[in-house]
Amino acid sequence: MVSEALTPERILEATEEVLRRYGPSKATVVDVARALGVSHGSVYRHFRTKAALREAVTQRWLDRTSEILAPLTTERGPAEERLDRWLKTLFEAKRRKAGDDPELFATYTVLTGDMSTVVDGHIDDLVGQLARIIEDGRREGVFVGESIGFPSEAARAVFHATGRFHDPAYAAEWSRPGIEDDFASVRELVLRGLRA
Numbered sequence: 001m002v003s004e005a006l007t008p009e010r011i012l013e014a015t016e017e018v019l020r021r022y023g024p025s026k027a028t029v030v031d032v033a034r035a036l037g038v039s040h041g042s043v044y045r046h047f048r049t050k051a052a053l054r055e056a057v058t059q060r061w062l063d064r065t066s067e068i069l070a071p072l073t074t075e076r077g078p079a080e081e082r083l084d085r086w087l088k089t090l091f092e093a094k095r096r097k098a099g100d101d102p103e104l105f106a107t108y109t110v111l112t113g114d115m116s117t118v119v120d121g122h123i124d125d126l127v128g129q130l131a132r133i134i135e136d137g138r139r140e141g142v143f144v145g146e147s148i149g150f151p152s153e154a155a156r157a158v159f160h161a162t163g164r165f166h167d168p169a170y171a172a173e174w175s176r177p178g179i180e181d182d183f184a185s186v187r188e189l190v191l192r193g194l195r196a
Contacts, residue, residue, distance in 0.1 A: 006036065006038055006042055006046070008046050008047070010036065011032065011046055011053070012056060012060050015027075015057045017035060018031045018032050019108075019111075020103055020104045020107065023106075024107050024111055025110075029043050029050050029053060032053070054111055054114075054115070055115055055118055057111075061108050062112070062118065062119070062122040063122075064093075065090070065093050065097075065122075066122065066125050066126065066129070068093050069086055069089055070129060072085055072086045072089060072129070072133070073086070073129045073133055078142065079133050079134070079136040079137030079140055079142055079143065080137060080143075080195070082136070083133045083134070083137065083158075083191065083194075084187055084191060086130065087162055087187055088187075090165070090166050091174075091183060094165075095171075095175075105168070108168075109168045109171075112168070123159070126159060127155045127159050128155070130154075130158055130159060131155035132151075134151040134154050134155050134158070134194065137194065138151065142194075142195060144195070158190055161186065161189075161190055162183075162186055164182075165179075
């Protein structure tokens with residue numbers, strides 16, 4: 001008998017632990033159920049397929065980054081400083097995920113590669129956050145360049161220009177000497193471009 005009610009959140013927590021232990025190729029719904037002390041049918045009542053469970057756990061993992069960044073889009077203060085802080089926070093969040101739990105990071109890198117819809121939604125969310133900050137900068141008269149275009153276009157350009165510092169494909173570079181200086185140079189270039 002399970003002492004706690006079986007909830008989607010408990011299932012996702014157990015799934016994350018199972019993925020950490022076995023990796024994405026060997027982890028099964030039966031393993032998740034065993035970790036929870038329930039039948040695999042109980043897990044399937046909350047997540048209809050293994051793919052749905054993997055999608056939900058991947059979404060949860062990506063949402064953690066979005067949640068860390070979201071307050072920076074609405075806080076008070078100059079947009080230029082908020083944008084710089086947002087970029088730094090994104091880099092630190094991704095670097096922390098890669099460095100603190102490399103096995104789980106590698107697992108999620110595999111899972112996100114299989115879930116383009118979830119990843120696309122995550123990127124759209126992050127670009128939307130950037131667009132709000134850039135729009136604030138336009139209202140402040142700080143980001144005034146002709147090349148900015150619509151805030152969403154500028155936000156997408158900023159996101160892609162800084163990809164080396166948040167795209168998991170570059171995770172191996174995040175601990176190399178000089179990465180902080182490289183990141184500072186890219187941030188300065190981006191901000192200068194928005195001010196032009």
